[in-house]
Amino acid sequence: MTDYQAGKKWDIGLQEAVSITLDSLRRLPAATLPVAEVSGLAAAEDLFAGVDCPSAASSLRDGYAIRSKDTKGASQARPARLRVAGASSAGDLNNKTLEPGLALKVLTGARVPAGADAVVAVEHAREEDGYIVCSREVPGGCNLLSRGADVASGERVAARGEILTPGLTGLLAAAGIDQAPVIPLPRVAVVATGDEVVAPGHAIQPGQLYASNLITLCSWLRSFRMEAKTGVVKDRSAAIQEAVAALLPWADVLLTSGGAWKSERDLTVRVIEEMGCTFLFHRVRMGPGKAVAFGMMGQKAVFCLPGGPPSNEMAFLQIALPGLLYMAGRPPVPFQTRKVRLAATVAGDIAWTRFIHARMEQRDGKWWAVPQRMKSRLQSQARAEALIRIPEGAGTLAAGQAADVQLLRSPCV
Template sequence: MYDDLIGYAQALRLTLESISALPAESLPVWQLTGRIAAEDLCALVDAPSADVSLKDGYAVRSADVARASAASPVRLRLIGAAQAGSRFSGEVAPGTAVRVLSGACVPYGAEAVVSGEFASDDGAWVTVTADAAPGRNILRRGTDVTRGDLVAPAGTRLRPAQVGLLAAAGHGRVPVVRRPKVAIIATGDEVIAPGKALGTGQLYASNLVTLAAWCAHYGFETAVSVVPDQAAAIERCLTTALDECDAVITSGGAWTGERDLVVHLLDGLPWQKVYHKVKLGPGKAVAFGLARGKPVFCLPGGPPSNQMAFLQLALPGLLKLAGYRRPRLPEVAATLAEPVEGQVDWTQFIGGRLERTPTGDLFHPLQLASRLQSMAQAEALLAIPEGTASIPRGARVRVQLLPGVLSATGLDEPLPAWRRRRPAVVSFVAKSGTGKTTFLEKLLPALKARGLRVGVLKHHAHATPFDIPGKDTYRMAQAGADVVVGACSVQVAVFHQEDGSSDLDAVIARHLAGVDLVLVEGYKRGDYAKIEVHRAACHRDLLCRPEELLALITDEPCPASVPQFGLDDVEAVAGFLCEWVGR
């Protein structure tokens, strides 16, 4: 019966390969939050456009106040003033000062600004009680952004602070990917629209409402319809939807029974059917294709199957249509609180709730009798991938967050201090000779260009020190120093005499807490999210199980239901990691 089903990973790949982002539209900057940049956005101007004062105070020459103190104040002649956005027309000569407000252009000749708390004037003379080295309290031109700098790469989902930076960089309007309008059609003689009187045997179109709510969450406009199981009515509705919308989702009638009309009617439109029936539980009856070049998803009518097929296949397709770089639900690492079982030849998804603990998130599978209650209470989804029969309690897993319920579960609340200090950690693993280090050398500049602070933790299993025997730092450590620091004009090296192999979490918390993302190199055993770099000539099989992987960088497609990138796809991997970190 199921011989014609395709695997979930293949279905997802076919979905994303079949859909391209919609054309761009130009919007004013105040309408950009949450929108997807349609092209690389570079600064058009320097910000600030001139050297400006950071404080209310007095613009001076540093040499004039080098010896100023409360015990020995310096007096300078006051020659003028400048407000925010203006510049004093003259020049600060030796022995003179100009009163400046925060945001005022620094006058010609001035080298520093003495804060008002260390100076005062009587209208003619300024009394200064503290020194001011060159550059003190001055924001240099282009410090915030320099003309030509990349502010937001194409595919960036713009956050409020990024929108403000774009405005500072000179943008008044920005090209963004147009958001899709989605037609949602519920079919069935038993289905009625919410708000109408419910007859015997009838049910409200809760699937329709849930799908529309998901679309609203992402800002997609919807056109909703409830249609009886009548071929002519369904065909009219489909035709109208394809005329007026960018994508179509149907709910119900997706299987092969005599009353399952939707796919049969689409076959007659015609449409380019990409697949029908997937090894996805729940949600196997899902179908996908293109009609007039527009994506059409036919979802099964059972609520769990309907929502799961939407979240795992239709939603990624809609997000791809909307220009998202990573068109998937966000993921986090968690520990499995109870064992779970699936079907070894299917990909099974299980809903659950998250419990926050000092050591990380616990995923508790939901086992409620009510299908709708289980869907409503789920905070995250766990995939049991094809080829895996069970996952034991205590296993580290990746779970998908359900963003539509975050505010109801407390996950939108400010994180406790111990979580705020913890950066995202991803471990890059590979067989020796694959090119992992070379790839990371290329990846780091791409991550930095996107505004991430990145740390690297190099781990090796041998009990040999990183310090060089014979060097002074090595000799001081051997003599008993607990910490040795080497400092020069370009680098600071810190050597702690401790076991850095047994508890990498402690090493990260102590030394890398201030970064956004830590790239771990050479740690295959840990519970961190893993990205494997795979080269077929070096190693035919993967080092990691598919369920352990966050993503795969490979020179050939692999049977793993995770995002896969080529060995040269540095920018794509950087964008993927930015989305994963939440930037």
């Protein structure tokens, strides 16, 4: 082997490639952010409530705070009569104590005075001459939200590694947590290479093409809320090195598009290796996406993706994206996988893991994966709703046979 080849694995299986990637990466250092900005991020540590919520017993209904024992034996024939001693609404900082035989008019969310242990709903009592008339017994705790019922001070609200959903961030705020330590999302530098590649917005000449891979990658990153900075450069060692050197200090991860194969013009992997990257594997037994390489440049992860659009996207989705999610403290599984029937026969390769673009179709209440049969690879990629996965060693899967399908869009099965 040449020096360029030494130390890296070649032509490995997909599962091994993913394992090497995840084993080589580390979670990003925690950052403390305002609770309004942590939705979708993983908690960096256990989070505990600092206050009770509610901070005092409060009413769940518009009505009257009462002592339940004052309604004992109440009926239509012998209603209980309680004098209305005032009123309270949500936010009132009253410190009242309810004496026997009294009632306090309360609105939903209002603090219930000490001594009261129930709220009779306004529709179940009538007010006359400064009294309420209640013709039924009201049990203790009725329409009452006790102190700490939503969350108690000291209670664990979120566990380390838990993804903070919008609803959970609301609970954190209710628990008195205004800032939370979280694992941030990685910042990603994306460099597209190729003499024929032109950034969108510029005029192209015959034989040139727009950097569609760049846009696809950035759109996937955006869909997972990851920030990206980009560059488009010619197939020149100095240009590639300059672009990488300019972007890498800002980024946690470098993605390159193109120049990952083994011709004289495929310079990307070689140039980045000369810049100090230690590549751990190059070329994976998967199709499309074979020519992917992965390495580490210090603490920075580097994924060199092939230039063909389907190969570029597939290498990103199957290897790079799981790694990015892992760095963010999230499960390294970007998409849900379902077992569904195949609408047509698909051919695999016993030596490769193969992925086929598909759309999902419902038949008689069940979902089927319909392989894309488009002449255009870009059209097939653009219209794909799912990916049929034919594992290494499986060969051909017949129509009607069950297969694993990754759902690229909202789950439908």
